[in-house]
Amino acid sequence: MFGIDDTEFIRGDVPMTKQEIRVLTLAKSHLTADAIVADIGAGTGSITVEAALIAVRGKVFAVERKLEAIELIKRNVEKFSVANVEIIRAIAPDGLNALPELDAAIVGGTGGQLDEILSALDTKLKIGGRIVVNAVTIQNVVKTLDWFHARDWLVDACQIQVTRLRQVGQLDINQALNPVWIIAAEKIRGDDSATVV
Amino acid sequence: MFGIDDTEFIRGDVPMTKQEIRVLTLAKSHLTADAIVADIGAGTGSITVEAALIAVRGKVFAVERKLEAIELIKRNVEKFSVANVEIIRAIAPDGLNALPELDAAIVGGTGGQLDEILSALDTKLKIGGRIVVNAVTIQNVVKTLDWFHARDWLVDACQIQVTRLRQVGQLDINQALNPVWIIAAEKIRGDDSATVV
Amino acid sequence: MFGIDDTEFIRGDVPMTKQEIRVLTLAKSHLTADAIVADIGAGTGSITVEAALIAVRGKVFAVERKLEAIELIKRNVEKFSVANVEIIRAIAPDGLNALPELDAAIVGGTGGQLDEILSALDTKLKIGGRIVVNAVTIQNVVKTLDWFHARDWLVDACQIQVTRLRQVGQLDINQALNPVWIIAAEKIRGDDSATVV
């Protein structure tokens, strides 16, 4: 099963990717049961956990710098009994060198190191593998698209605007969530042949 | 793997649920590997196929009235090699009586018979099961919410606005898809105790 | 000049229509310099003030039930030095009988009396006049559309989703406002010939 409700995860004050964005991000990662996945800026671990539930015979590496968040990831991993998660405490791109070859990488937080993180992930990603970036600012959307377009990756990008309806008496009130861009890209060939502009 | 690209499905002129909506609809259906699922107004069969890939040990009943669409469902079922699909040609709610007990039902098209379809599905749905309705008009959103609220189902409703980005030269053009409402509801008790208003 | 910034208005805890919605609502009201206008559920008076600045030779009747809001309307009317405003303290549709013939009416708040308010306004509205309803729930959108469609008014309805960008360091953060529906309708003939369904 995928599509765990937000309320199921243990949260602190760490921002959490909302369910709808989490589900779409995972779908666009094209994870298989054997996938080796990196979750960069893992936050509460909600994406890590759902990725681990899909990649049951694979492994998910959760990279996170904040101690408070790492504690939450551990607790959520335990709550959902996923054994195939390894937590790496590091400020990415630090720590990414230690990763094995990847089928997919999900980038939630970048701490301003977007290009460096994408380049580090590129060295680990299989041809045919995917990177999916969640961005909440247009500056990061543009940077991400620039990086992928410059290397001729196959890009699938969209902006998602979710508005939740909440019943209040006889009416349903609309609550807009902030828009998120999901930029998925497939690496279609190796570095040698890349046309870096 | 879930999240098949739209272009992977065989389409004719039959309208197809877009990938993002399909993925979120399935996620909010809480399908398990053993789920028995009904897909009402199955159209091209894109939701049917993805549901069948998740409910690998279960079964998906695709209910559709148009012959042209049924032909497409058959071809997509064949293309994705899913064996656990049964196609029912009927104008719902006709044909729903023949269904077994359901874990989930997905309602894409209703042909103006929303209430009748929800009532027919209710008689088949397990307690704890879910109905997920995709609506593209506010009139149907209100009708769907009314039906669920009147019976005290646990509702999770949202409007999803997807805007695709498409590279054109140095720029990425925004293409807004029409908004879709996804109304998921869980049946938390049997008919006897329902508080029908 | 029209399009006063939100921050220019004196606000208390009374909800205020946001600038973008206010501007579009006024535009879709087709106000002239001589217009006689009613603003139902005037709140802070932000629409009243801007309408009065457009209808310089006309008049704006601000109908509001809450004392706190009436106090704000008075202060905003004073701040923007508009002399052509009359404040009516009443729970609409009460108080609408006292209105003169109207060129336009803007309905912000209804206190659950939408149909009654529209019917009362209809008796005052000139043929060719317009009612513009701001709705924040789909239930009220449907009710409003039903009322207008049943009487064959000329409807121009849209949902507006505004996302504000706010600079934070090197980035611009997106802040989604809740969506609002603006339903404008023109009365194209008198009551006698109306086809009430």
Added chain:
Amino acid sequence: MFGIDDTEFIRGDVPMTKQEIRVLTLAKSHLTADAIVADIGAGTGSITVEAALIAVRGKVFAVERKLEAIELIKRNVEKFSVANVEIIRAIAPDGLNALPELDAAIVGGTGGQLDEILSALDTKLKIGGRIVVNAVTIQNVVKTLDWFHARDWLVDACQIQVTRLRQVGQLDINQALNPVWIIAAEKIRGDDSATVV
């Protein structure tokens, strides 16, 4: 009156700013009756006409490069009987040197010369004046914001997503228009003191 319906304008195959965007763009331009305004990339002239109707004692300079569009501007200027419009055929920033001191400038199309156009307009714009840019790609949003932020202009930026409702039988179908960003900025001081990064 402002807020002319799209259908009132004479259109050819030239893309036209939609009513909602046009109205918001004009509102955020803070035009007065005496305003001197430039409309860059005037297209059909819909913004030019509405600006001229507001700036009744001022003047609007419509800058446009395409002959087909210039023909439409002429016809719309004639249709709405606005005498205070001057059409300049030029590929901006060419032609902007000839402009007088401006109270406001509206930038609809840039032909890839965004920075050059903003710089040319800056030399003509009064302190306290405003430039309002309509952008349909995030690349141009970022470029526009960069330009304004680098010069410490007072920025008011938003993304507007309009979804029109169109009655079809008993239902109202949602038709999403592509999102547009409206970036308004006020020049709060002269060039000398500007902090160009």
